[in-house]
Amino acid sequence: MIETIRFTLNHRPVSVATGRERPLLWVLRTDMELTGAKFGCGEGLCGACTVLVDGEAQPSCQLTLGDITGSEILTIEGLTKNGDLHPLQQAFIRHDAMQCGFCTPGMILKAYGLLLATREPTYEQIIDGMDDNLCRCGAHVRIVKAIQTAAEAMKGGPS
Amino acid sequence: MRFKDGYLQTAPTADVDAGTMSRREFLKRLGLLGGGLIIYCAIGDVTVSARTPRQGFLSGNVPTDFNAFIRITADNRITCFVGKIEMGQGPITSFAQMAAEELDVAYEAVDMVMGDTELCPWDAGTWGSLSTRLYGNFVTEAACEAKGVLKELAAERFNCPVARIITGNGKAHDSEQPAQTATYGELTAGKVIEKHLKDLPPLKSPADYTISGKPYLRRDALEKVTGNAQYAGDIRLPGMVYAKILRPPAHGARQLSADTSAAERIEGVEIVRDGDLLAVLHPYPDAAQRAVERINAQFTLPETGINDKNIFDHLLKMAPEPSIASQAGDVKTGEKGTAAIIEETYLNNYVSHAPMETHTALAHLEGQKITIWASTQAPFAVQREVAQTLGFQQKNVRVITPFVGGGFGGKGSSGQAVEAARLARKTGKPVMVMWSRAEEFFYDTFRPAAVVKIRSGLDNAGHMQFWDYHVYFAGRRACEIFYDIPHHRESVYGEWNMGPGIHPFAVGPWRAPAANTNVYARDLHLNLMAAKAGKDPLEFRLGQLKDRRMRSVLEAAAKKFGWTSAKTPSGRGFGISCGIDAETYVATMAEVAVDEKTGMIDVKRVVCAQDMGRIINPQGATIQMEGCITMGLGYALREEIRFDNGRLMDTNFDTYTIPSFSWLPKIETVLVPNPSLPPKGGGEPAIICMGGVLATAVHDATGATLRQLPMTPERVKKALAVKKNNPARGEMLFRSNKLRAYAQ
Numbered sequence: 001m002i003e004t005i006r007f008t009l010n011h012r013p014v015s016v017a018t019g020r021e022r023p024l025l026w027v028l029r030t031d032m033e034l035t036g037a038k039f040g041c042g043e044g045l046c047g048a049c050t051v052l053v054d055g056e057a058q059p060s061c062q063l064t065l066g067d068i069t070g071s072e073i074l075t076i077e078g079l080t081k082n083g084d085l086h087p088l089q090q091a092f093i094r095h096d097a098m099q100c101g102f103c104t105p106g107m108i109l110k111a112y113g114l115l116l117a118t119r120e121p122t123y124e125q126i127i128d129g130m131d132d133n134l135c136r137c138g139a140h141v142r143i144v145k146a147i148q149t150a151a152e153a154m155k156g157g158p159s
Numbered sequence: 160m161r162f163k164d165g166y167l168q169t170a171p172t173a174d175v176d177a178g179t180m181s182r183r184e185f186l187k188r189l190g191l192l193g194g195g196l197i198i199y200c201a202i203g204d205v206t207v208s209a210r211t212p213r214q215g216f217l218s219g220n221v222p223t224d225f226n227a228f229i230r231i232t233a234d235n236r237i238t239c240f241v242g243k244i245e246m247g248q249g250p251i252t253s254f255a256q257m258a259a260e261e262l263d264v265a266y267e268a269v270d271m272v273m274g275d276t277e278l279c280p281w282d283a284g285t286w287g288s289l290s291t292r293l294y295g296n297f298v299t300e301a302a303c304e305a306k307g308v309l310k311e312l313a314a315e316r317f318n319c320p321v322a323r324i325i326t327g328n329g330k331a332h333d334s335e336q337p338a339q340t341a342t343y344g345e346l347t348a349g350k351v352i353e354k355h356l357k358d359l360p361p362l363k364s365p366a367d368y369t370i371s372g373k374p375y376l377r378r379d380a381l382e383k384v385t386g387n388a389q390y391a392g393d394i395r396l397p398g399m400v401y402a403k404i405l406r407p408p409a410h411g412a413r414q415l416s417a418d419t420s421a422a423e424r425i426e427g428v429e430i431v432r433d434g435d436l437l438a439v440l441h442p443y444p445d446a447a448q449r450a451v452e453r454i455n456a457q458f459t460l461p462e463t464g465i466n467d468k469n470i471f472d473h474l475l476k477m478a479p480e481p482s483i484a485s486q487a488g489d490v491k492t493g494e495k496g497t498a499a500i501i502e503e504t505y506l507n508n509y510v511s512h513a514p515m516e517t518h519t520a521l522a523h524l525e526g527q528k529i530t531i532w533a534s535t536q537a538p539f540a541v542q543r544e545v546a547q548t549l550g551f552q553q554k555n556v557r558v559i560t561p562f563v564g565g566g567f568g569g570k571g572s573s574g575q576a577v578e579a580a581r582l583a584r585k586t587g588k589p590v591m592v593m594w595s596r597a598e599e600f601f602y603d604t605f606r607p608a609a610v611v612k613i614r615s616g617l618d619n620a621g622h623m624q625f626w627d628y629h630v631y632f633a634g635r636r637a638c639e640i641f642y643d644i645p646h647h648r649e650s651v652y653g654e655w656n657m658g659p660g661i662h663p664f665a666v667g668p669w670r671a672p673a674a675n676t677n678v679y680a681r682d683l684h685l686n687l688m689a690a691k692a693g694k695d696p697l698e699f700r701l702g703q704l705k706d707r708r709m710r711s712v713l714e715a716a717a718k719k720f721g722w723t724s725a726k727t728p729s730g731r732g733f734g735i736s737c738g739i740d741a742e743t744y745v746a747t748m749a750e751v752a753v754d755e756k757t758g759m760i761d762v763k764r765v766v767c768a769q770d771m772g773r774i775i776n777p778q779g780a781t782i783q784m785e786g787c788i789t790m791g792l793g794y795a796l797r798e799e800i801r802f803d804n805g806r807l808m809d810t811n812f813d814t815y816t817i818p819s820f821s822w823l824p825k826i827e828t829v830l831v832p833n834p835s836l837p838p839k840g841g842g843e844p845a846i847i848c849m850g851g852v853l854a855t856a857v858h859d860a861t862g863a864t865l866r867q868l869p870m871t872p873e874r875v876k877k878a879l880a881v882k883k884n885n886p887a888r889g890e891m892l893f894r895s896n897k898l899r900a901y902a903q
């Protein structure tokens with residue numbers, strides 16, 4: 001059944017006329033043409049599709065539009081503010097924290113969710129918080145460093 | 160040019176039909192790119208002009224004319240075209256460095272275009288750590304020749320001899336009249352120039368390099384952190400549909416019937432049959448997925464009786480006659496008079512590539528032409544395959560490779576592109592095929608399961624006397640012994656790319672094919688010998704090793720690691736492994752702790768030293784080493800495909816576990832400088848030691864011998880129990896075939 005679903009997407013209110021049971025990942029990637037969230041497993045096992053839902057990192061392949069009605073969704077496309085890269089994006093570049101880059105949007109949003117919940121995470125908290133997001137290229141060491149650098153940069157205030 | 164790692168011997172032969180790009184095609188490319196200028200030149204006989212010969216499977220079709228690689232536009236931008244693709248190993252950065260270096264332009268002035276069959280010079284495929292060490296020569300030489308032409312243009316313009324022209328930072332000037340200066344763009348602007356170089360301009364000496372050899376950050380990072388980087392699945396065309404294809408439940412299964420009526424009830428679904436393909440198409444991928452799940456299909460199921468436990472017996476039965484990879488002396492003679500013989504069998508299971516991006520392609524038909532955006536490691540092979548399948552002329556098939564989300568050898572085969580092309584032709588619509596994770600596992604070309612048998616002996620002084628090595632179906636790469644053993648022989652029974660009939664499903668190259676298996680078996684066996692000889696494993700190796708490059712990486716790793724001499728097993732949990740891959744020398748040491756109750760291996764530290772000749776991008780090289788080490792933890796500790804009768808048990812990351820953050824050891828890398836050698840491979844070598852270094856570390860920690868990869872907790876517990884029941888076992892002479900007991 002087609003319904004009008006409303007939510008906030010990257011700081012702007014949106015409405016989509018489609019089925020409420022459809023997965024957020026595919027609505028983002030097809031209806032909205034926002035392809036930053038990637039398909040990696042479709043079962044909530046890899047984190048490539050991670051987005052922020054009301055500030056919390058979640059796999060968008062496991063969410064339906066019904067689940068997120070009225071919520072605030074942030075995808076990688078909405079992370080840059082007025083053309084300025086987010087500290088996490090800057091840190092990922094500075095540390096070369098990617099290879100193929102397919103996991104990168106999910107990694108950055110997962111890390112953002114982590115930093116929103118834990119301002120100054122310890123090494124162990126980063127490892128623990130990121131463990132569900134997979135990277136086949138083995139960029140992990142640098143991703144951890146990038147998160148540490150970004151956490152330092154974000155100490156001053158909200159980003 | 161021959162590569163020692165067996166690529167020329169084992170790679171399939173391609174019909175050399177693509178030919179080099181013609182002038183007409185350059186002009187066409189110019190049109191496609193919306194103008195700009197290229198310089199036409201011919202250097203006498205172009206085939207002679209190519210310094211690095213074009214030959215065989217790897218480079219037979221690579222054009223010799225530099226225009227295929229380099230384009231200079233009036234705005235002083237340089238475009239560098241290469242047939243390689245970017246899947247994470249960073250050639251997009253190192254090729255730009257090489258082109259900028261040789262052309263004498265700023266690194267930032269170079270734009271890269273990769274993996275587009277219409278724009279880029281031909282390439283066999285991106286694999287074998289060959290991007291820099293082979294294709295890099297073509298780019299460097301093309302840039303050098305382009306610079307030669309620019310110098311002649313400048314000499315004409317300034318009315319001075321060519322010898323007086325100096326180039327730098329994208330400009331040429333007259334050394335005796337420095338005011339006479341022109342940018343490359345000015346030199347080429349407004350005209351299409353035909354130039355004939357009389358002499359081959361000399362290549363820059365590496366000693367003068369200012370860009371190559373310096374660490375550069377990835378040039379694609381900005382696109383990748385903003386989500387703007389496009390992968391095949393991110394391309395959007397008006398009217399495009401997503402296809403889901405009905406798949407068999409097992410390899411060897413045959414479809415008997417398929418009832419699509421329930422699927423058809425989903426609004427907007429289109430059912431398409433094309434030969435053996437039964438697909439559902441829908442503007443939404445999620446709807447196409449739901450629809451394909453509603454097809455009620457019957458299949459015959461195969462009864463092969465082969466599973467992941469008995470596969471090793473099956474492989475030994477299927478073994479072809481061996482070919483000898485290398486030998487010296489005579490192993491029979493060597494065996495006489497040895498004080499101790501050690502004989503072991505080592506196994507490893509099938510391993511998946513499991514890139515995060517599944518195989519994806521979008522095909523778009525326009526009249527008699529088709530364009531395909533594909534995640535592939537071999538766009539030109541896809542072009543040929545699609546042309547053959549559709550009966551199209553090759554020039555009417557264009558394959559564009561956007562960023563590729565990981566390949567590791569698994570995207571050398573690109574069935575998804577052919578599927579998308581067939582469905583696009585059938586329907587006339589742009590069709591995207593994006594494999595699900597289950598399809599990705601099912602159609603993966605796994606790293607083959609393999610068996611290694613080693614029989615070796617020590618003399619009274621604990622020196623290696625003979626080494627009789629037999630590898631079944633892993634392949635020859637990295638199997639050759641580099642220790643000074645008077646009598647040795649390495650016999651290879653089948654390569655990693657054996658066709659159907661041997662393996663229950665497709666196998667293929669997996670990051671450093673064959674090498675992971677060979678190095679694991681060799682190093683674990685060497686440690687058992689060192690244990691028998693009562694020696695420290697490092698000293699045991701160095702004692703019979705003259706090869707200078709290998710000694711230097713072992714010593715560099717030992718220094719960084721803080722290796723101190725001790726008999727093994729020492730209880731410290733120190734592992735050691737070394738090998739040669741893609742002509743790069745690598746030595747790795749690790750420290751582990753083993754929880755004897757759970758069988759869990761905690762990898763605390765990994766140190767890796769690498770000599771890769773001259774290094775183009777040290778930052779990129781280091782990242783590749785870290786990536787190899789992290790990825791290599793997987794095949795060493797946990798990754799294996801379980802199957803029964805052609806059916807896979809592992810279809811997603813819940814049961815097929817790959818390394819994640821919590822696995823991370825402390826990783827340290829050392830680049831051992833060796834600028835006198837041309838650049839060697841970097842994308843694969845550091846992974847080859849991971850099985851060996853962890854198996855020797857576990858043995859050093861506990862005395863237990865892990866004769867099978869991966870070293871799952873169950874296998875660790877089992878090996879510990881074997882050791883407890885029979886403490887002397889690790890030092891006994893084995894003559895019986897222990898295969899069955901360990902194949903689980």
Ligand code: FES
Binds near residue numbers: 038041042043
């Ligand atoms: S695609 Fe959503 S978690 Fe993998």
Ligand code: FES
Binds near residue numbers: 098135247
């Ligand atoms: S960078 Fe390739 S999967 Fe993470």
